[in-house]
Amino acid sequence: MNILSLFPLIPLVMMLGLWISKNTRQIHAVMVAGSSALLALAIYLVFHYLGLREAGATDAMLLTDSVVWYAPLNIHYAVGVDGISVAMLLLSAIIVFTGTFASWQMKSDVKAYFLWFCLLSVGVFGFFITVDLFSMFMFYEVALIPMYLLIGVWGTGRKEYSAMKLTLMLMGGSALLLVGILGIYFHSAPEGGQLSMNILEISKHTIPMSAQYLFFPLTFVGFGVLGAMFPFHTWSPDGHASAPTAVSMLHAGVLMKLGGYGCFRVAIFLMPEAANELAWIFLTLTGISVVYGAFSAIKQTDLKYINAYSSVSHCGLVLFAILMLNQTAMTGAVLQMLSHGLMTALFFALIGMIYGRTHTRDVREMGGLMKVMPFLSVCFVIAGLASLGLPGLSGFVAEMTVFVGSFEHTDTFHRVFTIVACSSIVITAVYILRMVGKVFYGSVLNKDHLALTDAVWFERLSVVVLIVAIAGLGMAPLWVSNMINDSLLPVVQQLMK
Numbered sequence: 001m002n003i004l005s006l007f008p009l010i011p012l013v014m015m016l017g018l019w020i021s022k023n024t025r026q027i028h029a030v031m032v033a034g035s036s037a038l039l040a041l042a043i044y045l046v047f048h049y050l051g052l053r054e055a056g057a058t059d060a061m062l063l064t065d066s067v068v069w070y071a072p073l074n075i076h077y078a079v080g081v082d083g084i085s086v087a088m089l090l091l092s093a094i095i096v097f098t099g100t101f102a103s104w105q106m107k108s109d110v111k112a113y114f115l116w117f118c119l120l121s122v123g124v125f126g127f128f129i130t131v132d133l134f135s136m137f138m139f140y141e142v143a144l145i146p147m148y149l150l151i152g153v154w155g156t157g158r159k160e161y162s163a164m165k166l167t168l169m170l171m172g173g174s175a176l177l178l179v180g181i182l183g184i185y186f187h188s189a190p191e192g193g194q195l196s197m198n199i200l201e202i203s204k205h206t207i208p209m210s211a212q213y214l215f216f217p218l219t220f221v222g223f224g225v226l227g228a229m230f231p232f233h234t235w236s237p238d239g240h241a242s243a244p245t246a247v248s249m250l251h252a253g254v255l256m257k258l259g260g261y262g263c264f265r266v267a268i269f270l271m272p273e274a275a276n277e278l279a280w281i282f283l284t285l286t287g288i289s290v291v292y293g294a295f296s297a298i299k300q301t302d303l304k305y306i307n308a309y310s311s312v313s314h315c316g317l318v319l320f321a322i323l324m325l326n327q328t329a330m331t332g333a334v335l336q337m338l339s340h341g342l343m344t345a346l347f348f349a350l351i352g353m354i355y356g357r358t359h360t361r362d363v364r365e366m367g368g369l370m371k372v373m374p375f376l377s378v379c380f381v382i383a384g385l386a387s388l389g390l391p392g393l394s395g396f397v398a399e400m401t402v403f404v405g406s407f408e409h410t411d412t413f414h415r416v417f418t419i420v421a422c423s424s425i426v427i428t429a430v431y432i433l434r435m436v437g438k439v440f441y442g443s444v445l446n447k448d449h450l451a452l453t454d455a456v457w458f459e460r461l462s463v464v465v466l467i468v469a470i471a472g473l474g475m476a477p478l479w480v481s482n483m484i485n486d487s488l489l490p491v492v493q494q495l496m497k
Contacts, residue, residue, distance in 0.1 A: 074195060156242055304361055328401060
């Protein structure tokens with residue numbers, strides 16, 4: 001068996017273990033064992049991949065394997081990873097591991113909750129390892145479907161509305177994506193020969209420009225909906241606000257990255273000529289996302305909505321950097337996916353822990369929490385500093401790389417939109433510092449909060465792992481950026497043809 005297939009297989013085994021579990025203790029044991037195995041496997045894969053590169057491996061994708069799935073349409077279960085995929089797998093494993101401990105106190109139908117959580121993980125891991133368009137779309141859908149039940153059953157607030165809105169909008173994006181994938185498939189062999197769903201095989205041919213002009217927008221928008229691209233972002237704040245803590249962590253931390261990864265891996269890589277011609281349209285929309293999301297976060301009073309609109313801004317920056325179509329900016333885009341995934345997961349974990357104690361997410365009803373829960377408060381401040389781009393944390397490295405790459409363009413259009421996107425840094429600082437000041441400093445507004453307790457062991461474990469990852473990426477980013485740079489060369493070569 002190819003080692004990559006273990007990533008979706010382990011959550012499937014976890015589902016079997018959950019199914020036969022008799023009590024909450026056994027359920028927790030299955031989740032801890034499985035999520036720990038995934039994290040260990042992801043860490044091993046990083047070192048294994050770096051070792052293969054150092055040994056002289058030059059293929060664009062390593063650890064490739066392919067098994068015929070449906071011969072009449074030449075559909076394969078084909079897997080392979082480059083540096084970007086490896087980084088995304090490590091991010092996913094970290095979020096699944098920390099999300100397990102963030103859900104430790106789940107009381108309502110625990111077994112069913114974790115079963116759907118594991119199925120969501122199957123889709124996420126499968127998506128990042130596959131190089132076949134059909135398999136990629138299948139895993140994409142597997143990752144989306146559980147969100148409806150996880151929010152609709154275990155969520156809070158307007159959970160039914162939020163679950164339905166999220167599902168309908170993402171299914172709409174999937175419909176566009178399916179048309180785009182079929183269009184790519186039927187134009188995958190323009191010189192004749194067998195049609196293919198394999199991304200690596202398709203990249204060896206040039207899809208006709210007439211087809212690229214039609215299917216590039218469909219594919220980019222299809223993935224862009226999940227990446228919260230304006231004006232298709234409205235599902236995101238409601239979905240995040242209503243989702244349970246670990247689902248918000250996995251949703252914002254990993255699931256939204258499927259959008260940016262898909263735009264890069266499918267739309268840009270397979271249709272580079274259309275990308276060069278049409279990028280300005282989507283660059284305009286993503287530039288709006290960056291600034292609009294930041295301004296919207298300022299107006300919110302609910303902690304989850306603040307973080308949700310912040311995610312719209314930060315994920316918009318991912319697509320913005322990808323559309324710059326140069327190596328530096330796209331390196332920044334991948335670093336931003338990693339950085340945002342870690343810090344938004346930390347935010348949602350901490351918000352869930354604070355809400356579990358105060359029973360409110362309204363900023364106006366909180367104050368002085370640093371005095372009663374210092375550990376959680378300090379961790380929240382660290383997450384805020386990472387979000388606004390403090391040097392030494394992951395946000396600074398990612399955003400600096402994005403903006404340096406964006407300024408490599410000398411034309412007025414790109415420079416203007418880069419300056420507009422840069423303004424989001426100032427806006428982010430405003431809502432982060434104001435939120436931190438109101439919630440954690442000053443006097444305690446609600447006297448009942450004086451009796452609150454600080455984090456317990458499983459909560460501390462969850463947030464410490466995320467903080468270590470954020471600090472590690474911020475202080476030692478070179479190995480990650482080098483791994484990403486090597487993997488971007490085939491894409492850059494396609495764009496420069």
